[in-house]
Amino acid sequence: MADTLRVNPINCSGHGVCAELLPELVTLDEWGYPIIANSPVPPALDLEARRAVAACPALALKLLRA
Amino acid sequence: MSGTTAFWYASRATGVVALLLLTAVLVLGILVNRQGRLPGLPRFAVTSLHRNISLLAVAFITVHVLTAVLDTFVSIPLLSSVIPFASGYERLWLGLGAISFDLMLAMIITSLVRGRLNRILWRAIHLLAYLCWPVAFAHSIGSSKDLQHGWLLDLSIACALIVAAAALWRLASAARQLPRAARVAAILAQHAPHATRQAHERISR
């Protein structure tokens, strides 16, 4: 039932808000673009993940049903 | 000044605060789009402030409208806050207020459901901000004698100058931005200008 976090790289413009809100799952590469951990979102971080998805200014972050 | 009531004062005061908040929201919105930072604050603070202050602005405008309606000195129907030019009193200026309030509601409601909305549609409606602010400004200046002189006039003009500067900066930034098709060529030119010639130049055997 755990969701996976994915970024649409076309819409992503490297704002970096996701990495601040969800550092456990998102880090930024040397150009400011998010590197998303491949694993499903642990339940403890589910709320934070949803916040990060809502906060993305480019609407590039998505939570996909597993 | 006789006959003015607490409601009327409250309406004018909340109106001024709303104008200041809207000015801040617009500038913050531009900052979000250009990936600007506020000194000492994390990136998510910029988007958070933009959203929260816009909601605060709506709250102030709601009080601004209600107090104006409740005030008995002039008769302003509640519906004229969202239906333009529906009030007898100061039909034009209040009508502009209704228009800007409608635009604001459109922007906020679409933003609340932006996960489910087409990105292009959301952006098109959000761009109405550049229409909303001048209309709100005109409403403010036109419908309140207070803002037409003294320090309130100075304050209003300062807000207008800030918005104008921010909007111009935004336009210039957009004009400088390379279209997608040209971005690759630019980065290649920056990093690998003579890639094909470098290979094999001056190699001794």
Added chain:
Amino acid sequence: MTMAPANETVDEATGGAARPYASGLPRLLPLVPGVPEDLRAHLARHGRLPYRGGPGLLIGSVEEAGLTGRGGAAFLVSRKLAIVARARGRKVIVANGAESEPASHKDALLLRAAPNLVLDGLQLAAEAIGAREAYLYLHPGVSPEILRALNQREAAGLDWLGVTIVEAPPRFLAGQESALVNRLGGGPAVPTFVPPRVSERGLGGAPTLVQNVETLAHLALIARYGPRWFRALGTAQEPGSMLTTVHTQPSGGSAGSSPPGQHNTQIIEAEIGTPLRALIHQDNVQAVLIGGFHGTWLPITTIGTLTLDNEALKTHGAALGAGVIAALPADRCGLAEAARVVRYLAAESAGQCGPCLNGLPRMAAALAELAGRGHRRQTRTDLERWAGLVTGRGACNHPDGTVRFVRSALTVFAPEISLHARGLCSATNRTPFLPLPGGMPMTEDDWT
């Protein structure tokens, strides 16, 4: 293992006499090399277009035949057909003839020499999925043979669906599935984010079947001769024949006796599983590029045992891809070749995704540095780091394919890298070997 002798030479370096084949080849290419088959010749050789009379009926045969895509991805064709056939509502089919790989010429040849096979396959697949719209996606300079074939077929009342030709821009990514659908919809030929796959939501939201032209040609033959005939060639897991574009430098006796720069390109229709050494002479070859510019370099020592099938190739990290086989002559510099290709690949990025847009040009610069005289230690580390950073982080496979090419080049040409680091180079011939188009995209027009 059987193979038809080279069926057509692109640069006239060798001749091509007609020979009778008992091997069952050629299947797709004309019986007489160099002589295209017009409608009459096509019907005389293969018989009438065997429509099944309704949707879904052909799919079983295609599944039994085990046909896989010949456009590079090698998906099971019957599965793709079934997915679109099952969907409801309006459906679209596209014959993908946009052979965007500069080193591949097989689709162009097929469209010139056997256009009716491709168009038959298009009609049959359209019937099988119940499509109501058919497109043929081609690079500019549409061959007159295709237009003539379409006209002849229309006059003969052969085609069930009208076919609309749409021009593809000369971009490496133009033939990518979502870029193709984007282009068909009037936009630029740049990839879009998947999901949803185009087979679920494609052109105008309709389920869209995109199939390479060679795949459709095979399908047209399966419909006539049946799955058992198709499986008579090839391996059990990868049945049939395939078109390959083979790049070699003809050995003229001792090294140096052939004029430098001579380059032989041949389209060979070969049975899958053919030993690679039957396709390329191994003398004076240092390495072989398999698949194309998103493919893999292999050292010549491995070629002796490898066969033309994915099962064998994947043990060396390679795949058939677009069917390109380029035998790099021993007198060239592999690093310089690789650097030129990676620069091309970087220039052909759609520029939509941060990692690709930023990573590929830097990788191109790093490779150019390695191919030059002396390089900084940091360059090697950077190149590895960038390769890791771009993999899997684009909307399409462009960064991944480029990394595969780069990593295999770094492995195979490692000795050359050491030489260059000391200011030396083993090459005696500076003429570029791999074909690359000139110019690079600058404006939106270049993508439409």
